[in-house]
Amino acid sequence: MFNNRVGTFNIKSKFIEQNVTEIxxxxxxxIVIKCEYLYFSKSFEYTGLSNFxxxxxxxxxxxxxxxxxxxxxxxxILKECKxxxxxx
Numbered sequence: 001m002f003n004n005r006v007g008t009f010n011i012k013s014k015f016i017e018q019n020v021t022e023i024x025x026x027x028x029x030x031i032v033i034k035c036e037y038l039y040f041s042k043s044f045e046y047t048g049l050s051n052f053x054x055x056x057x058x059x060x061x062x063x064x065x066x067x068x069x070x071x072x073x074x075x076x077i078l079k080e081c082k083x084x085x086x087x088x
Contacts, residue, residue: 007053007065012043025078026067052081
């Protein structure tokens, strides 16, 4: 169904509390396969399957994504989902 389209992303717990409708826009299109609460950043780290994400070959590192929203007619709308580079 998602042809190995897997990705990780973080959402601050405060954003979730204040933007339930926007969060539902994201999770309506993602199958979450892992969720971890990160106490130090007060955020949730999710790994999921979705057409938002690029195809990942077996053995490759799962990329991290960021969701971008914009205001339109007084509503917050999901604008795009982009892969971001994180170097540790």
